[in-house]
Amino acid sequence: MRGYLGIDVGSVSTNLVVIDDDCNVLIDVYLRTRGQPIQVVQEGMRQVEEAIKGKNIEICGVGTTGSARILTGVIVGADTVKNEITAHAVAASHMVPDVQTVLEIGGQDSKIILLRDGIVVDFAMNTVCAAGTGSFLDHQAARLNIPIEQFGELALESKSPVRIAGRCSVFAESDMVHKQQMGHPVQDIIAGLCDALVRNYLNNVGKGKEILPPVVFQGGVAANVGIRAAFERALGLEVFVPEYFHVMGAIGAALLAKSAIRGKGRTQFRGFAVSDMEYKATSFECNGCPNLCEIVNISVNGEVLARWGGRCGKWETLQKTG
Amino acid sequence: MRVGIPRTLSFFTLYPLWKPFFEGLGVDVVVSPESNKALLDEGVRETVNDACVPIKLFHGHVAALKNKVDILFMPRLVSLDGKHTLCPKFLGLPDMVRCSISGLPEIIDFRLDLKKGKLELYRFLYRVGQRFTASRAKIIRAIWLARHNFSRYRKLLLQGLTPQEAFNCLDTGYEPQPEKNMSSIRLAVLGYPYSLYDNYISVGLLEKLKSYGVNVVTPEMVPERELKRMSKNLPKNLFWYYSNRVVWSCMYFLQKQNVDGVIHVTAFGCGPDAMTNKLVELETKYNPRKIPFLTVTIDEHTGEVGVATRVEAFVDLIRRKKGMV
Structure with missing residues (x-):
């Protein structure tokens, strides 16, 4: 059977999926990136290899996405390296063909994608601030000593959510501390936080966007039923969370790999052996001009595989000429 | 005598006016290097x-x-078209710089305000000229050179050259033909000249688009007469x-040039x-063709990834x- 591998390496999680020719998800792997994208990609590859053992699946195409998409693309030998907006849109419109709005909240970024007739017509990403993304929820859950998995259900128990300023995560936190010291039950505080994050998201990322149903909510934060309920309250629409909401980026990358292969035939996939190779990332500051670019070197078994980070292209070219 | 001109802000609009003018006065023109990290x-x-x-x-360029020039040329630009004013920061620029940077050489910061009439530009240039020479004929000749060069520059921009390409063309006489890829998409990239044409601060946006095979049009x-009509x-x-x-120019590109995105x-x-x-966003949104629109925010951060992700998407x-596809 032919399989297509999609890898999404984000700031918080790394996801790998394998889909078949009919775009069914055969394998999905969800790992925490923990600041070590290379190791976690190798670990993910090991798990995928384990899972497809004996299933007679041949990997015929690989796509990468997420903030570490270039790095990952070099390591595994990707056929297509795409930004996460396109990947998420492709996956959402595949899973829910008539989708018109995609809400995506990940570890450190959040985006809204508007589609009409299956085509992306508009999108927006959060700007410099990471307020209202997964990392902040993680941090608050840890502070309140609640497992993040129970965060959403606790929010649903609330009868009267407190009002929390959601514009900035620093202010939100001090607001929460204030409310907790005033004696509000933790359920109401958590529900208030969910409302605040949704309000912040709709005011910043979704500012001026025409949100039409069906609405799909995906990304790691979609696991949080509290946030989902807050979205439904704020929008007055049903919000649909797809089965594979947490790996949608990877599914998109796999779908894109599948169509890329149609165009070019053979895959550049380096095989599952990559999980045992020794990849090393080093960096140095180039002193060639006052820009002082930070150049990243990726080497495998001592041989330089790729370089990037420069503005002039000098180091990237060195790689090609050896 | 060396006069220093910072390579930013009004540079991309007015440098072809200043350069031949000072050279006509027999003064050397020194331009700061292209923007880079150390400078920022x-x-x-x-x-x-x-x-x-x-x-x-701009402060970095100054x-x-x-330490390389005898005089810094930093006119107080108030109005360049006789109707509208430049951003207040342009007006206060010489004062800001004086307060912030110590050890500055002499600064020429005469006021240029074309609301006072069309001849104001010549009065302004004449005043500047008097700082360098007592010869009336020399100043008038320099003004004529400046005018001539400036109108050639404007023509080159209208042909689709970027300011840098036009500068090269004025220096060498070689005129590159702007490549037009007819099968490709055409994007209007709007913004102020000092953001668009400064490759460092725009994180190479125009070049990135060119590498994607996109035809780019800019306000310059x-x-x-089309701007006036709009x-x-x-x-x-x-x-x-x-x-x-x-x-x-946004209206012009939407109405007359059929751009695919802004x-x-x-x-x-x-x-x-x-x-x-x-x-600008409303113009694109309420256009009957519903033109896709993207805002790219530039700041001190050097991370190109954020801009690259959005532009690529x-x-x-489109x-x-x-x-x-």
Whole structure:
């Protein structure tokens, strides 16, 4: 059977999926990136290899996405390296063909994608601030000593959510501390936080966007039923969370790999052996001009595989000429 | 005698006027190097914290020039078209720089305000000329050279050359033909010249788009009479010179050039752009063809990834919309 591998390496999680020719998800792997994208990609590859053992699946195409998409693309030998907006849109419109709005909240970024007739017509990403993304929820859950998995259900128990300023995560936190010291039950505080994050998201990322149903909510934060309920309250629409909401980026990358292969035939996939190779990332500051670019070197078994980070292209070219 | 001109802000609009003028007076013109990290770092250190990144960069350019020239040329630009004013920061620029950077050479900061009439430019140039020479004939000749060179520059921009390409062309006489890829998509990239054409601060946006095979049009490529025509579309125009040109050229590109998308490049915290950005967005949104629109915010951060992700996705969106993928 032919399989297509999609890898999404984000700031918080790394996801790998394998889909078949009919775009069914055969394998999905969800790992925490923990600041070590290379190791976690190798670990993910090991798990995928384990899972497809004996299933007679041949990997015929690989796509990468997420903030570490270039790095990952070099390591595994990707056929297509795409930004996460396109990947998420492709996956959402595949899973829910008539989708018109995609809400995506990940570890450190959040985006809204508007589609009409299956085509992306508009999108927006959060700007410099990471307020209202997964990392902040993680941090608050840890502070309140609640497992993040129970965060959403606790929010649903609330009868009267407190009002929390959601514009900035620093202010939100001090607001929460204030409310907790005033004696509000933790359920109401958590529900208030969910409302605040949704309000912040709709005011910043979704500012001026025409949100039409069906609405799909995906990304790691979609696991949080509290946030989902807050979205439904704020929008007055049903919000649909797809089965594979947490790996949608990877599914998109796999779908894109599948169509890329149609165009070019053979895959550049380096095989599952990559999980045992020794990849090393080093960096140095180039002193060639006052820009002082930070150049990243990726080497495998001592041989330089790729370089990037420069503005002039000098180091990237060195790689090609050896 | 060496006169220093910072390579930012009005540089991309007026340098072809100043250069032949000073050379005609027998003065050497020294331009600061292209923007780079060290220069921006220096500017960020010297400038008040609240200023936008182009102003910070300007301070860096001044700092880079101060020990290399005898005079800094930093006119107080008030109005360049006789109707609209430049951003207040342009007006206060010489004062800001004097307060922030020590050890500066002499600064020429005469006021240039064409609201006082069309001849004001010549009065201004004459005053500047008198600082360098007593010869009336020499000044008049320099003004004539400047005028001639400047109108050639404007013509080159209208042909679709970027300011840098036009500078090279004026220096060498070699005229590159702007490549036009007819099968490709065409994007209007709007913004102020000092953000668009400064490769460092725009994180290489124009080159990135070119590498995607996109045809790019910018406000500097719009003829003056078309801008004037577009200015009648608004019940009231904005106060600011560069902002108006962005809005008018946006209308022109949407109505006359059939662009496939609009990208607005704005500096984080830019006051005039609070209005400009919204006006441009509404123009695209209420266009019958519903033109895709993207705002790219530039700031001190050097991370190109954020801009690259958005621009790549934007180009993808348009390609898919046109059925090119």
